[in-house]
Amino acid sequence: MTKKVLTAVFGLGRLGYWHALNVAKSRNAELVSICDVNLESAQKVAADLEVPKFTTNPDEIFQDDTIEAVVIASPTNTHFDLLKRASETGKAIFVEKPLTIDLKESLEIKSIMEQNQTICQVGFMRRFDPAYDAAKKRIAAGDIGEPIYFRGISRDPVAPHESFVKHSGGLFIDVSIHDFDIARYLMNSEIQNVSANGKVLKYPFMEKYNDVDQALTYIEFTSGAAGDVEASRNAYYGYDIRAEVIGREGSIFIGNLRQHDIQILTKAGNTHDILPDFPTRFTDAYTLELEDFFKVVLEKAVPRVTVEDGVKALEIAYAARESYHSGNKVEV
Ligand SMILES: NC(=O)c1ccc[n+]([C@@H]2O[C@H](COP(=O)([O-])OP(=O)(O)OC[C@H]3O[C@@H](n4cnc5c(N)ncnc54)[C@H](O)[C@@H]3O)[C@@H](O)[C@H]2O)c1
Structure with missing residues (x-):
């Protein structure tokens, strides 16, 4: 055995x-x-x-x-x-x-x-997700030329329970951190600085924890590339995880909203299902x-x-949270 x-x-x-x-x-x-x-x-x-x-x-x-x-x-x-x-x-x-x-x-x-x-x-x-993994390989193979812009979207359908939010570190540290990590990985570059904004749009209880339910972080890479990362708890329609890498010779789109590749056509219109949650989207x-x-x-x-990747992603998330609070661009 x-x-x-x-x-x-x-x-x-x-x-x-x-x-x-x-x-x-x-x-x-x-x-x-x-x-x-x-x-x-x-x-x-x-x-x-x-x-x-x-x-x-x-x-x-x-x-x-x-x-x-x-x-x-x-x-x-x-x-x-x-x-x-x-x-x-x-x-x-x-x-x-x-x-x-x-x-x-x-x-x-x-x-x-x-x-x-x-x-x-x-x-x-996400580094093991078949779509992100395929994108990594295609970028490394030079299929879109030098990557110059990263866009990450991470939207939850609802906010987690309050006791989770309290011990989560907030939206930048809990959610945007996934995009900060995958951005470093796909762009093959460190993030140099971040400028972040955020707001409570739907869940007033988050104010108690100095947290937000919607955030946007603009990032600049040491390679000279740039990008943006959106995080949200307000995607009522489903679990919406997407990314795009723009290269000098093409672009790669990663992810879509569908769980199954079917469309239902009736006289009322054309519909398809929507991924409901993280265990479904990231089963593989x-x-x-x-x-x-x-x-x-x-x-x-x-x-x-590695642990080093864990530390680096946390450094970026801390910088984003600091930028949101101070209103300044923050070096990582
Ligand atoms: N990678 C991802 O996609 C992803 C998704 C969700 C959560 N997470 C992470 O997973 C962790 C857990 O998140 P969750 O949403 O499952 O939380 P949760 O609150 O749903 O569950 C946490 C569980 O841990 C138990 N617990 C609390 N203290 C403990 C301790 N000292 N020892 C053992 N058990 C303890 C609680 O009773 C609870 O059952 C967090 O760090 C979160 O950031 C990652």
């Missing part, structure tokens, strides 16, 4: 459930334990996925030397502690974005991981990123999305 990575998952909420399912289904991993501070969630997911052990106490996972890898999908403000303990107890780590909620903590965790030689992959799953990407992670662990290789 081929070796399987014995894995535990932290956090079984909106996304953690899907990660637990993907670990359970993986040929290269075995889901041996799950942990959620909410006993009911842990119990339910353990029963659904037939996981041998569940707990509400993270210590039980860290003290178990047979567990080789952990997937961290708990709220962003809990990442730092879990990352630190996972690194110190010798686990390989897959951690959801953002790496940590605090930029200083992300630098501290990077240095802890370097000391402990921890394998850690950050959950920027969530599976592929974990498969890649387990291969990396088995081969002791370097992940496609």
Whole structure:
């Protein structure tokens, strides 16, 4: 039998459930334990996925030397502690974005991981999405010439629950961070500076957390390219994730609104479905990123999305948030 990575998952909420399912289904991993501070969630997911052990106490996972890898999908403000303990107890780590909620903590965790030689992959799953991946390959092959402009659109149909927003770091750090990462990746360039605007249009409760539900960030790359990143919680019609890279000799459009490639024609008009949510849009990407992670662990290789990528994306998101608050262009 081929070796399987014995894995535990932290956090079984909106996304953690899907990660637990993907670990359970993986040929290269075995889901041996799950942990959620909410006993009911842990119990339910353990029963659904037939996981041998569940707990509400993270210590039980860290003290178990047979567990080789952990997937961290708990709220962003809990990442730092879990990352630190996972690194110190010798686990390989897959951690959801953002790496940590605090930029200083992300630098501290990077240095802890370097000391402990921890394998850690950050959950920027767009890099594994077949459409973004194909775009990356076509850009690298020179099909559109030198990339000179990036446009990213990330719109959620509704705001997440208030308790999530409170610990999310805000729209730039929670949502735009995906586009900041994929922009660096597709454009093959660092982001030099950002100028951001934002507003609360629909969810007044966000004001309590100094957050916004709509934002636009203009970015300039060290390569001389430019771009813009829109983030929104107001796409009532569905989950709308798109991007465009304009090159000197062509342009690549990534993503569309449809889940299935069908149109329904009636006398009332022509309609098609719309992607409803992130688990549907990124089903393949969530599976592929974990498969890649387990291969990396088995081969002791370097992940496609490193801790350094996690830190860089957070630096850009912090700069965007600062620019929104100050009204100034901010160097990253
Ligand atoms: N990559 C993506 O597309 C994507 C999408 C959604 C969320 N996320 C990220 O995933 C993380 C979780 O987001 P979510 O939307 O699933 O949150 P959520 O609030 O729906 O779920 C979080 C779960 O973690 C549990 N929890 C809280 N503290 C914990 C701890 N210390 N140990 C173990 N479990 C704990 C909660 O009880 C809850 O069940 C966040 O960092 C978020 O940014 C990424």
